[in-house]
Amino acid sequence: MAIEDPLFFDDEAADLTVAGRPAAVPWPVLVVDDDPQVHQMTSVLLRDFEFDGRPFEMVKALSAADARAVLAGRPDIPVALLDVVMETDDAGLQLVRHIREELGNARMRIILRTGQPGQAPEREVVIAYDVNDYKAKSELTAQKLFTALVGALRSWRDIVTIERHRQGLERIVNATPPLFETRSMRTLVERLVEQLGRVVDNAGGSVVACRPAERGDGARVLTVVAGSGRYGAAIGQPAEAALPPDLAAAVAEAFATERSVLGAERCVLMFRTLEHGATAFVLERPEPYGKDDHRLLELFCARVAIGFDNVCLYEDLLALNRSLEQRVTERTAELAANQKALLAAKERVERALERELEAKAQQRQFLTMVSHEFRTPLAVIDSAAQLLALRVESGEAARLERLGVIRTAVQRLTGLIDSYLTDERLQAGNLTLDRRPVDFAALVRTTAEMHRAAHPESTIALDVADLPGSVSGDADLLGLVLANLIGNAVKYSDGTAQVTIRGRRDGPLAVLEVGDRGCGIPANEVGRVFDRFFRGSNAGGHPGTGIGLHTVQQIVQLHGGAITVESAVGEGSTFRILLPLEPPVDGRR
Template identity: 30%
Template sequence: MDEKLEEQRLPWKILIVDDEPDIHTLTRLSLNNFEFATRPLQLFEALSAQAAKEILVTEADIAVAIIDIVMETDDAGLKLIDFIRKELNNRLTRLIIRTGQQEVAPAKEIIEHYDIDDYKDKTELTIHKLYTTIRSALKSYHDLSTLDANRKALKKILDVAPELYHPQSIHQFFSGVLGQIIGLCNLGEHSLISTISHGLLITTSDTQQFTIQSRAGRFAQPADSEAQMISNICLDYLQGNYTESSLPANAIVIPLEGHDQLIGLVYLENARHLSQEDYDLIHIMTNQCAAALKNLKLYFELKEANQQTSYMLTIAEQARKMAEAANHAKSTFLAKMSHELRTPLNAIIGYSDMIQEEAIDSGCEELLPDLDKVHLAGQQLLDVISNILDISKIEAGKLELNLTEFSVATLISEVVTTIHPIMKMEGNVLQVESSQELGMLYADYHKLRQILLNILNNAAKFTKQGQIDLTVIRKILPLAVAGDNASAYPQSGQSEWFFFQITDTGIGIEPNKLNMIFEAFTQADNSFTREYDGTGLGLTISEYFCRAMGGQIFVSSTLGKGSTFTVQLPSRVVPTNPSTH
């Protein structure tokens, strides 16, 4: 019996799973002498789901499984289906439910919830219906197996293609091409019995000279007679005299062509069993190889340029790493220095408080204005250091939120008390308004406090003898505007937001400078002779904090008339990553 006939007789594997021995006997009798596509059946029998699992693990190419539902347990068959589809990740085996207890597992429920291909009552499966059911399942398995093999082959071609276009030498290139083509042949429908391992890759020149570029299998050390035979085959192919009958049994020749020009030939033995689909995939691979071969010369011509480019990329990468190291060192330095400076500053502020109290007790009120200035200056410097520490944490990606529920009115009272000395120093009047009972807010108390103080401090700095209004409003908005905080309001269809609006009558901001004010270390007037002091970090940090809590900051301004900053925050904050906004 020749190889092709042997392949055709390879049996289809059928698994019968049922706890009734009589069912197995009847199935064997019904499927006796059954053939599909000239191939017989090989039956595997299991009296329990556990026994079936053991068979499935060892026999990975089961074509069809006929499974009873009620066996060692009422749902043993259903668990077996999940085992096949989910644990073994087997999507090819066709699964047929055959049950005598439909009341335990109704067909509609089983078909909707389990990945099966057919559902039969045991009384339905007569000899004739069992024949048609098995035949239909085998045809489906055959088609799906072919599609799966083609998918794997196409994936292999796609995976191999980049390697073909980056060869290190001619020898390695042609060795890789021959190896990949042989490997592709063994991925086909009949790969389980494939014996393709012997082959040659031969190139031809314009003078009809043939060069064996790569060898595999027994051709690794070919005899002189075989080399002459192959040369004759190549010459016949080139002259148009080639016929399959001139080849040894089970051998094929595959042309390597580029732009309708013959580049070479691939000679393979033990390959007559390949299907037309296999040939089509091989031709896709050979077309890729031919295109890669054409680019090989260009590859070597550009090699020196590529090496130079790689050198420049290495230099650029080193520069990038040095920049990252410098940035990290800067952040580390800022963080350490901020901590070192805060300790003595806290002492200065604390002692100034104590001296103020002693001055009052001693009747030295004339010292209080100077002590207030010391205290305020220390507090301002501490705020600057805190801002530097915050920006270093932001750059290092170490910012964390401490979410708690707190009274908005309490927060506003503390903010007003804290900012009052600065307002008084600049001769400004602070007005606070709220439209209703504000209630509670779930957010980071200290970061929201810092946001409001930063904006109020800016308003006081850029306003002289003017008025600053702080307005707090609580609004209910459609859930569509909730963004990253939508999950905090899953049922209501709407969300609550707080709006903190700070309006001043100061110098205002030029329209073309509005997009700069949230950049770190930047003010609208960024010259060396600017009139107003400050690090330019307050708004940067405020915007980052706001976005981290799912909110945003809006600004509008008229030069010479003042500015309005509006902080919008959800009433229940869900942490988000501000870098994605």
């Protein structure tokens, strides 16, 4: 940068000089430039500038490295004037990155000055680097320099004010939780004295709390109940004797008016509760209190008022608790007597439960034994009936009918045993599926033919051509499901049964519907038909155990499917099964 640049010899500069230097703390401005003449003339101009009653002071750095060293010891510098090209072509830009990213200094306002705009184009620089202004040295007059510095200082001051408010709010947030946990008024006042000094950074100052207290003669006088700093030793003394006269007078006036007074030298805060009366807190410190301090104190007091209410409520609860202690004592004796009765009842229940569990185990063992003992003779009877049916001549219809009755009874008894055993295994939780590909349509047809043969007087219509070719499942258990549903459709039909069986595919599901035109199920009982041992009000004339539909639902759910029912009294019922074509992905079934 040459000495002839307008920055140093512009006519506007003559209007900016201020006679004399104010005796105020100057604004430090970091000037980073490798040209000593720039430092010299900038220092001359800054000497004549003034803002907000404070002069300017230049902090000199001849390179980016010098600037890093300066900032390491003075992170509070508000404004920096940076050259771009110094020890390297982008030394100034790298210094910007160091300030923002490595030092984490977002408050400093950075004005980039360059004598070679082409080396660092303005558009690219302001986008890529966190700078606050960009000036070419050739266009930076003294007036423009002053305007840029004042704008930067205002921005820095606003940022500092915002940060100070944020820190004050953080102190309020951190200070209030311990107060809300306080359970006595004395402890609350002591903690308030401690926390008030932190909220407004009362370093070097004092806090005192006063409230009326009774003397030995019964009179009530203002007394110091808590204090810090120079008032820490005044606790328990009358305020008039322990405090300076002006401070004692300010406290007395606050109690008389019951109003807080926020001033520059001291702040008097008043809190009042119905049960404990008023308490005054006074803050003093060497540094004057400003408007920001006053706002923080007002906000803190608004939050702390809840703490006073909490203490009053807690003390009310203590009084209520004392009144309840006698009732608790009386109830304790009564409960002790009842406890013995409960223990005796518990023992009886446990013994009954043990007997029930033992009975269930014996029941399962008995059913297993009976099913084994019954299956062999039933199989023999069924086989013999089949052989006799083959030998009977076609003309002997009566004999064939009796053999059919025998086979039907055998099949019913075998199915009943299978249902009982399956239900017991389901209840015990040890029923596992033998999953294999099952020709579901063929299984439906086979089961339907068995019922046609057993009930020749019934009409069983089949429409399963749209069922998928294969379903993953346990063929025996699915056969038991079909036998139960078709058997129920026939059994609960009045007169000649008319059963309709339809099947189709619905995406990844096989859907089978078994409908009848029987007696139907009352609407208030539809939701209970799958309950174990439930039998409807219209099932009295039909034999059954009430476990068939419950077993059907359990088996379908084991396959990862679902079963629903639609029914109307006098119109019949339709049971709908939805089975996944493939096993569930989680493998739990």
